[in-house]
Amino acid sequence: MAxxxxxMQCDLTEEKCKCDRYCCLCMGGHNVRLCQDGQYYCIDCREACDFQAQF
Ligand SMILES: [Zn+2]
Ligand SMILES: [Zn+2]
Structure with a gap:
């Protein structure tokens, strides 16, 4: 998957994004990654929502 x-805030990829990163669901900062809807999710919320981080 390429x-x-x-x-969602800056239109940049996770690599280039300089936004403050925190989970948009629980506001936690643990292992936060950008997901397909353009928002950041922590590992727990990604698993709960079945979201995949890039690569
Ligand atoms: Zn950003
Ligand atoms: Zn979370």
């Missing part, structure tokens, strides 16, 4: 997720 689709690149971009941050």
């Amino acid at each position: 689709q690149e997720f971009v941050c």
Whole structure:
């Protein structure tokens, strides 16, 4: 899957995004990754929502 997720706030990829990263569901900062809807999710919420981080 070559689709690149971009941050909803700045339209940049996770690599280039300089936004403050925290989970948009629980506001936690543990292992937060950009997901397909352009928002950041922690590992727990990703698993709960069945979201996949890029690569
Ligand atoms: Zn951003
Ligand atoms: Zn979370």
